[in-house]
Amino acid sequence: METALENLSKEDLIKVISSRDEKIEHLTQERDHLKSQVEMLRRMQFGQKRERFEGDPNQTELPFEAGPADIEQQQEEIKEKIEYVRKRPNHKGRAKLPEHLPVEEIEIHPEGDLSEMVCIGKEITEELECEPAKFYIKRYIRYKYAAKNGEGVKIGELPERVIDKGIPGAGLLAMILTGKYQDHLPLYRQKQIFARENIQIPSSTIEGWTKQGLEKLEPLYEQLVYETKTKGYLQVDETRIRVLDSDKKGAAHTGWYWVYHAPLDGTVLFDYSPSRGSSAPLPMLGNFKGYLQSDGYAVYEKYGKKKEVIHLACWAHARREFEKALDNDRPRAEKALLMIQELYKIERRTKEEQLSADRIKELRLEKSLPVINEMGKWIFEEIKSTLPKSQIGKAMAYAYARWDALSAYLYDGSLHIDNNPCENALRPIALGRKNYLFAGSHEAAQRSAMIYSFFAICKKHEVNPFQWLKYTLENIMSINHKNLKDLYPQNFKKSADL
Template sequence: MKSLPETLPDETNALQKMVLDYQSTVDQLQEKLKWYEEQFCLFQHQRFGASSEKCPDQMELFNEAESILDSLKQDDSDLEETISYQRKKPGRKPLSKHIPREVVRYELPEAERVCECGHALHEAGEDKSEQLEIIPAQIKVIEHVQVKYGCRACEIGIISAPKPAQPIPRSFASASLLAYIIVAKFMDSLPLYRQETIFKRLSIDLSRATLSNWMLKVAELLMPFYDRLHELLILQKILQADETTLNVIQDGRETKSKSYMWLYHSGGHESEHQIVLYEYQATRAGCACSKLLTGLFRSLTGGWLCRYHALASDDCILVGCMAHARRKFDEALKALPKESRKNKMGMAQTALRKFARLYALEKQFKGLTIEQRYLLRLEKSKPLLEDLKQWCDNNLTKTAKDSAIGKAIRYTINQWDSLTRYIDDGNIQIDNNAAERHIKPFVIGRKNWLFNQTPRGANASALLYSLVQTAVANNLEPFDYLKYLLTALPKLGRHYKPEALDQFLPWNLTEKIKPLK
């Protein structure tokens, strides 16, 4: 800040200009101080606070949301109310009935079944209690013995009984062992070096180099199946996309920069097939995702892609993510001092309540048909969206451009056309959260294994993550599904038609594979 001069000018205009200059400097400093305070509060909350984005005053929205379906003029038989409220009872949940049970019965010895009065005791009931017992991983060796046969008469040669094709030829890795390792890393985020230690405790010497080599070979075996999923994915009318950073050490680039793991998910409310595909790319540019989505959305009405501007075209329409806009206001609330957050009439709180009403409507629309959801969105959601837009326009000039609340309002206004596009089709979801849920396991795992050594390893990781998350999206137990694939695919041999893989698609195996609990 400028220091005051020793003498003040005598002219009124010059003195007035000096005062205005100093006032402008003071305003800039106060605005900058407020920005630093917001950043400090946000950093403190990110480090020590809860990560939940729960809306303030959610309870006041329930009664409003319950009344939405009443206005739809249809027979009661056409709609099914799925919302119910139950008071939570204290106490622990009962153990799942799907877990195998061993009943241990405790009875008094025959000699003790006599009352003090001398009469015999009879059974008057039972008291039951449950206790969960765990059996550590059990490992066994399957010894394959191929009997050889020969003819003593001609002695032309020896014939051996055939052995089933294995996922990795000349390896002692079975389908179940490979499925176990894949699920441990790509679903439970257990790095290979930790699995090496676990196997060592079981008296099995498996180096991480061996485990890594197995993952690469399994990826090669499953690549045709991944390609088949890709063929089906690009036929979907609605997709969701997301990406996150990835560190690849030897990616061939002289200048070290971030690589990316992209994710694509069939994103409609009523998607024909639930497919989740990861893809490694060295960049975040739109052309990177265009490679996987070449020929995307071949339909007369065009396709919908949630989130990315780079692919927006006449045949691919961009849909914004309402959760991203809402998150900006949630960050603005967290950036406020603790005392200010308690003010229920603050701008951030007001905006969050408006978003909460939109999400309350979507919760009520769950389970309806595409046409019913479309009509209700036009009737109920559209007025709320117009109210949110009007509120943002009214408060645009009241907020500083660099403040957290100012950024939230400007982001919402700039993205408005894509954010509100979900009301144009009852099959489109309000946000991109489904894709973000599937990329979260990769983000969690990245904290443990930190990097990939080569692009080949990154591509293998993308493939194996894809199969695990596709199984999860179709409510199949990933271990059982991968074990089935690794057992059945080698039996097809080297030359087979892509259509032969359709029998192994997850939605065709719901009766053979155990569902995910």
């Protein structure tokens, strides 16, 4: 090899050395990239998230039966435990009972002859109690009256029913829908609850009720869609949902829920699409004008570049990228995280002091802007000497490419520093996926989007979802279309507070 190099000209020798250096640089980058991936996997395995269960190979099998001595010892321990619980030592006080609940009073007098005694007082002890769901039959008895002259007959008018000629009332439908979409109880589990009360209802019937109950909400949902399109500030995110594909028997399709959160009004809209492509949010964002806040997904970048749109990025996503880099380059990752932490300290202050939008803007320009400028200059200098494929390089590149969008929340005090409120609205979807696994069809997924929208609004405005849904199902068919918005959860709360 040395002889071959000696025969090369100076120019060729320089090319060989340059080529070798490039290969070494490439291999070094690959090594650092793979090393960071290994560190990340270790962090996922041994960090705070402990979803994985790794069995102990040294653990012996559990015994099938306990010996007489063990049984006697266990019974003695149980007896001691019962005595301990009964005495309740070191009791630190009791939780305050809710004042709005009805009270059932039970008077207890001493046993024996009290005729020669005088009552000198009483002691009151309270406990919180409940009854299981109460099922009952609501029977409408409509009386008929005939005119004495034989000219006509009158009968009491039957109230508007949610499902015409169906047996479920609004309360039962509200319970089923709240159970599935708020408490994540699949319908088959609810069927088991009915069975425990000796109420036998076929699965197909419950599924039909669910579909018909959701369909009643379509006018209200369409109104919500219309109003969401007119908002001037939207946060947007998306999450997957498995949907049974009608074209392929037994196959599941990955569909997507797109969620649009209007922070100024506290409204949330879920929309289903079979696709995650750029055309999916077109019905909502095609004519959108205003502030659009999102993560770094390329589809949002496309809509954010429109002339009438100011695109806001999410500092929470930028922070996550630097958190991933802690095992790759701790000093620089910590430096970035400390600066981001300063930005969030300022945001906490705005909430604690309940500042107005104008005052928030002033505070951000005074306190946040210098931090952002310092961080921007630091990233600009550091990224030049950072390996692009390293995790710290990716974190810097993520923030650097979106710097204007990350700084845009300074424009108005009503804007948020991150997209977290929108992400929070998606959490019920993740919980639902673990329980009912998939939607039965694309149409069923869209119907689910309707109820997810309204339950998310209920949560934001601290409205009881069951009470709202029961009231809405009872009134949506008879309400004047001009007053349809009165059925929004936030308006239901206002009327309930009056």
